[in-house]
Amino acid sequence: MALVTLKKLALTFIALYLARRVYWEATTGSRRRALKKRHGCLPNKELPTKNRFLVFGIDFIRRNIRAYKDHKLLEAWGACLTDNNAHTISMHVLGQSIFLTDDPENVKTILATDFEKWSIGRERIKHISAYLGKGIFTTEGAAWKHSREMLRPCFERSQVADISIMDNHTNRFMNLIPKDGTTIDLQPLFHQLTLDIATDFLFGKSTNALDHSKGDIEVEEFIKAFEYCQNPFLGEDEARFGWFSEVLRQWFSNRKFKIATKTIADFTDKIIDEEIASKVSKDRAQPDRYVFLNELLSQTSDRIHVRSELLNILLAGRDTTAALLSNVVWELSRQPSITTRLRQEVAEHIGDEVPTYQQLKDMRYLKAIINESQRLYPIVPSNSREAIEDTILPRGGGPDESSPLFIPKRAYVAYHSYSMHRRPDIFGSDADIFNPTRWLDEEREDGALRPGWAYLPFNGGPRICIGQQFALTEAMFVVVRLLQTFPVMESRDDEVWREKMSLTCTGLGGCKVGLKSVN
Numbered sequence: 001m002a003l004v005t006l007k008k009l010a011l012t013f014i015a016l017y018l019a020r021r022v023y024w025e026a027t028t029g030s031r032r033r034a035l036k037k038r039h040g041c042l043p044n045k046e047l048p049t050k051n052r053f054l055v056f057g058i059d060f061i062r063r064n065i066r067a068y069k070d071h072k073l074l075e076a077w078g079a080c081l082t083d084n085n086a087h088t089i090s091m092h093v094l095g096q097s098i099f100l101t102d103d104p105e106n107v108k109t110i111l112a113t114d115f116e117k118w119s120i121g122r123e124r125i126k127h128i129s130a131y132l133g134k135g136i137f138t139t140e141g142a143a144w145k146h147s148r149e150m151l152r153p154c155f156e157r158s159q160v161a162d163i164s165i166m167d168n169h170t171n172r173f174m175n176l177i178p179k180d181g182t183t184i185d186l187q188p189l190f191h192q193l194t195l196d197i198a199t200d201f202l203f204g205k206s207t208n209a210l211d212h213s214k215g216d217i218e219v220e221e222f223i224k225a226f227e228y229c230q231n232p233f234l235g236e237d238e239a240r241f242g243w244f245s246e247v248l249r250q251w252f253s254n255r256k257f258k259i260a261t262k263t264i265a266d267f268t269d270k271i272i273d274e275e276i277a278s279k280v281s282k283d284r285a286q287p288d289r290y291v292f293l294n295e296l297l298s299q300t301s302d303r304i305h306v307r308s309e310l311l312n313i314l315l316a317g318r319d320t321t322a323a324l325l326s327n328v329v330w331e332l333s334r335q336p337s338i339t340t341r342l343r344q345e346v347a348e349h350i351g352d353e354v355p356t357y358q359q360l361k362d363m364r365y366l367k368a369i370i371n372e373s374q375r376l377y378p379i380v381p382s383n384s385r386e387a388i389e390d391t392i393l394p395r396g397g398g399p400d401e402s403s404p405l406f407i408p409k410r411a412y413v414a415y416h417s418y419s420m421h422r423r424p425d426i427f428g429s430d431a432d433i434f435n436p437t438r439w440l441d442e443e444r445e446d447g448a449l450r451p452g453w454a455y456l457p458f459n460g461g462p463r464i465c466i467g468q469q470f471a472l473t474e475a476m477f478v479v480v481r482l483l484q485t486f487p488v489m490e491s492r493d494d495e496v497w498r499e500k501m502s503l504t505c506t507g508l509g510g511c512k513v514g515l516k517s518v519n
Helices: 002-039 058-069 073-082 104-113 122-132 141-155 164-175 186-203 219-230 244-251 255-281 292-299 303-332 336-349 357-361 364-376 468-485
Strands: 088-093 096-101 180-185 383-387 391-397 403-407 412-415 488-491 499-501 505-507 512-516
Touching (some): 002 403, 058 073, 058 088, 073 088, 073 096, 088 391, 104 412, 122 219, 122 255, 122 303, 164 186, 164 468, 180 186, 186 219, 186 255, 186 292, 186 303, 186 468, 219 255, 292 303, 303 336, 303 468, 303 505, 336 364, 357 468
Parallel strands (some): 096 412
Antiparallel strands (some): 088 096, 180 512, 391 403, 488 512, 499 505
C-alpha cells in the first residue's frame, strides 16, 4: 500500500512538472523564442565548469574565494574572459544566471540606451540599505531622481570652484606629514582628509578626523564601523557577491554588523542634532553657500531619511577620492620622470601659490595622470545590473560575439571595468603600463585616444557620478599642494599593486612614501 501511494505521489509530481513546463513553453518560452528570432540573437560563450550539470558553480565560487584571499580577484574575473577568448561570457552559480562582459557596446546599452530595463539589483539594494538607508545609491525611480536633484546644486561650478574648504583641510593634512623623509603611509590620512572635506562641504561642519583633539564626534568608531559594514564577510568583499551575499549571511551571525550600523547611525544623528540645535540657538553662523544637510532639513523632519541621504553621499565623497589619491601618489613616488614633468607643469601654471580652480583645469598633464590612474586602477573596478525584463544586449552572441545576446529577466550582467580599461585593442599594446601620455593627443603616434564607453571612471548614463568635477578638483588640488610642499618624494614600498576590495577598491599596500621639504 505504501509503495502504491509513493508511486502515485511520484506520478502526480511528474504530471505537475510536465504541465508547468508545457505552460511555460507556451507562454514565456514562446515569447522569448520570438524575441530572440526578431533580434537575431545567438548563444553566447559559457564559462567551463566542473559541475555544470548541477548548475551550482561550486568550482567558480571556490576559485573566487581563493583569488580574493590572494587579493587577485579582479585578475581572476578578467581571466574568465581572456582565458576563453571572450568579451562576454555566462555562468550559472547556485541556479542564478550571471553574465560577465567588458564589451563597451554592452555597457552603453545597460547604462544608457536601455537604462529603464535594468535595476541596480534587489540584493545589492537590500545589503547596502542595511547600513546606509535609502538614498541616492540605494534607490531607483522617483526617489533616486529626487535625491539627485537635491544634490545637484552642491556640485554647480560656483560651489566646486571655491577651493577654500579644500585648502583649509589640506593645510592640516600637510602638517601631519614628516618633513625629513621618514616613511609614512598616506592612505589612512587620505581617508581622514577626504572625510573632513566631504563633511564640511556637504554638512556645513567637518568631522575634523585629521585632528581628533578639535573634533567632538567619535570619528574612529564611525570609520571602523563604516568600513566593516562594507565588508562583513570575506573580510572586504561580501557586497560584491551580490545575491550570493544573502546566502552567506544565513551561515554567519550578523550581530557585529548590527552593532556597526548603530554606531554609524549614532554618529550621523549627532551631526544632525547639532545642526538643528545651531539653527535654533543661532550660535553658529550658517555657511553662505548651498549645504546639502540644510536643504534636507528644510524639506523633511524625518530623521531616518535625512541620515540615509547623508550616509549615501558620504560613501562617495570619502572613499572614492581617497582611493584615487592613494593610487596617484603611489605611482608618482615610483615614476620619477613622470613626477619631474608634473613638477614642471606646476611651476609653469601655478608656482608656489595656492592653485585656483581654473589653473587646475588648465593642467593637462596632471589631468592625464589622473585619467591614467583611474584607467589602470578603477575605483569601482566591477559593477552589475539586474535585468527587470527579458532584454537584449547588442553583442556577445555567436562564435565571434558580433550577434545580439538574449538576457532573461532577473539575470545579472556584471560589467568589468578593470578588464575593459586594460584592453590592448582599445588602449594600445602597453595597456598594462602606467603611461599618462596616452591621454595627450599631440604625443600619440596613432591618433587621438577616444575610448568612449570603454572608459568608465565615474560610471555613465543617467546614474553617472554627479560629483565627478568636485572629486577631480579635490584630487588635483591635493596632489599639487603635495608637490609644492615637498620637493622630494620617494617610494618606500617595492611591492606590486594588489587590490583591497570593498564597495570601492584601493591598493592593498597603502601609499608608503618618504617626503622631504626644503631645509
